Amino acid sequence: MALAASLNSVSIFFVSLVASSVLLYASYLILLHPLRKYPGPLLAKVSDWFTGFHAFKKDLHLEIFQCHQKYGPVVRVAPDRLVFNTVEALQDIYQNGRVSKAYTYGSSVRNNVDNVFTARDKDIHRARRKMIAPALTERAAKSFEPSLMEHVATYLRQVLEASKNSEPLNMTEKARHLALDIVTELSFGSPLNVQTSDENRFVSKALAFGLYRGNIWHHVFYLSRLWAYSFLDLLFFESREKYSRLLDKLIRDRVARARGKSVWWEAHFLVVAGSDTTATATSATFFYLSRNRECYRKLAQEVRSSFASAAEIKSGPQLANCRYLRACIDESLRMSPPVPGALWRSQDPDDNQPLVIDGHVIPKGMLFGISSYAIHHNEAYFPDPFAYNPERWLEPRTPGKKSAYDAFAAFSIGPRSCAGKAMAYLESSLILAKTLWYFDFETAPSTLGEVGAAKGRERAGEFHLEDIFTTRHDGPYLVFRPRGELWKDLI
Numbered sequence: 493m494a495l496a497a498s499l500n501s502v503s504i505f506f507v508s509l510v511a512s513s514v515l516l517y518a519s520y521l522i523l524l525h526p527l528r529k530y531p532g533p534l535l536a537k538v539s540d541w542f543t544g545f546h547a548f549k550k551d552l553h554l555e556i557f558q559c560h561q562k563y564g565p566v567v568r569v570a571p572d573r574l575v576f577n578t579v580e581a582l583q584d585i586y587q588n589g590r591v592s593k594a595y596t597y598g599s600s601v602r603n604n605v606d607n608v609f610t611a612r613d614k615d616i617h618r619a620r621r622k623m624i625a626p627a628l629t630e631r632a633a634k635s636f637e638p639s640l641m642e643h644v645a646t647y648l649r650q651v652l653e654a655s656k657n658s659e660p661l662n663m664t665e666k667a668r669h670l671a672l673d674i675v676t677e678l679s680f681g682s683p684l685n686v687q688t689s690d691e692n693r694f695v696s697k698a699l700a701f702g703l704y705r706g707n708i709w710h711h712v713f714y715l716s717r718l719w720a721y722s723f724l725d726l727l728f729f730e731s732r733e734k735y736s737r738l739l740d741k742l743i744r745d746r747v748a749r750a751r752g753k754s755v756w757w758e759a760h761f762l763v764v765a766g767s768d769t770t771a772t773a774t775s776a777t778f779f780y781l782s783r784n785r786e787c788y789r790k791l792a793q794e795v796r797s798s799f800a801s802a803a804e805i806k807s808g809p810q811l812a813n814c815r816y817l818r819a820c821i822d823e824s825l826r827m828s829p830p831v832p833g834a835l836w837r838s839q840d841p842d843d844n845q846p847l848v849i850d851g852h853v854i855p856k857g858m859l860f861g862i863s864s865y866a867i868h869h870n871e872a873y874f875p876d877p878f879a880y881n882p883e884r885w886l887e888p889r890t891p892g893k894k895s896a897y898d899a900f901a902a903f904s905i906g907p908r909s910c911a912g913k914a915m916a917y918l919e920s921s922l923i924l925a926k927t928l929w930y931f932d933f934e935t936a937p938s939t940l941g942e943v944g945a946a947k948g949r950e951r952a953g954e955f956h957l958e959d960i961f962t963t964r965h966d967g968p969y970l971v972f973r974p975r976g977e978l979w980k981d982l983i
């Protein structure tokens with residue numbers, strides 16, 4: 493009896509100790525922490541689980557947008573993290589030699605080998621970027637173009653086949669397969685052929701799972717160091733291991749001898765970086781064009797009057813002169829950015845001068861970033877931000893006024909911005925221009941036509957994205973009609 497009573501008081505003592513420590517720590521985070529003056533949700537001030545939970549729900553980009561609406565241009569979204577939403581902050585963060593990628597990128601490092609994406613050290617990053625740069629310059633994109641065209645032709649033949657009996661096509665699926673074939677050919681010199689065979693289609697799922705898990709770790713970093721890592725790996729071991737073996741084989745055949753070498757990780761990263769991102773850009777553009785018929789008509793007119801034949805649709809001055817095409821792609825990237833969340837950064841560890849971001853002195857050790865989705869919907873830079881309006885990209889610059897281009901962050905900016913931008917624009921321009929050359933298209937009838945439109949939100953005109961660092965999405969389902977006899981080129 494006496495033992496039970498003393499055990500009871502010991503447990504009460506420990507529970508009270510834990511509860512008061514938690515309370516004390518929460519009070520410190522709210523009242524005394526260096527970021528205490530910044531507004532934000534209460535849970536965010538005391539725990540990483542605010543962003544962690546939304547990363548888990550895949551809606552963190554929407555939540556950050558809502559936070560800016562509610563709290564203003566600087567919001568505390570975790571005990572040690574601030575998100576900004578201005579052009580000044582975009583420059584101060586990403587064009588700043590005193591700022592590095594945050595430690596959270598370490599959660600994507602495998603076997604202690606950094607790649608161009610994870611490297612935080614500037615010298616290591618420079619070396620990695622130099623390694624991949626020759627494959628991604630504008631000139632390289634041009635010399636890769638014949639292979640790219642072959643994959644686009646395969647896609648066009650599939651569209652033609654479906655058009656014969658007005659079969660609706662899911663453009664997310666088409667764009668994903670096409671982009672994966674292109675980027676694997678670019679990285680390894682041989683494609684996975686997912687457009688024509690389903691044998692390797694599991695790769696897309698394996699990549700998406702890795703990105704989703706990594707995005708949660710970016711926000712609740714310690715999970716990457718805990719049991720969850722091995723547990724989830726065990727759960728998804730098979731497809732990940734299958735993917736690693738496939739990658740091993742592709743690389744062994746072409747570029748390197750063994751897994752674990754740095755080239756293995758660079759090639760792996762290029763597949764991650766260049767597949768779903770470009771697929772999002774093209775599927776989103778198809779979505780917006782199918783719903784904004786005036787934009788569709790203008791773009792079709794531009795493409796059909798700029799070239800005399802399909803063979804002329806290739807990189808060069810004629811394609812570069814299709815300014816409306818570029819405006820449509822940029823407007824889709826604005827409304828539905830393929831990397832929609834905050835790219836976390838911190839002050840260089842060896843820099844001890846005060847760091848100022850958009851007029852705010854940032855205490856050392858804090859993380860900060862900008863969500864492309866949020867800044868792309870900031871009314872100060874993009875009036876009527878939920879309207880698809882490619883014309884905004886064609887307006888002349890007004891001196892002294894921030895233009896759309898100043899706030900465009902789809903590829904990020906600065907030394908860590910996208911290395912594959914030229915390839916991404918070439919790929920999406922060719923896919924869209926060639927599709928509009930050969931076909932007319934419209935949204936599929938009935939409920940299929942609604943797939944892709946923002947689920948459960950009031951803005952049905954928006955292409956719905958799930959944030960997994962890059963994105964997942966579905967649709968739009970489109971029905972194609974060949975234009976005259978032009979299709980005969982394709983067979």
Ligand code: HEM
Pocket residue numbers: 608609621624628675678762765766767769770773829830831835901902903904907908909910911912913915916
């Ligand atoms: C529309 C398509 C694309 C978008 C929107 C996009 C966006 C981005 C963004 C936002 C980053 C910065 C990530 C960060 O700071 O954490 C990035 C980095 C990168 N992207 Fe892309 N990307 C696209 C396509 C591609 C393609 C096709 C490739 C190559 C085949 C590529 C290769 C890379 C590489 C190598 C990096 C790392 C750069 C560095 O850290 O130095 N991307 N991309």
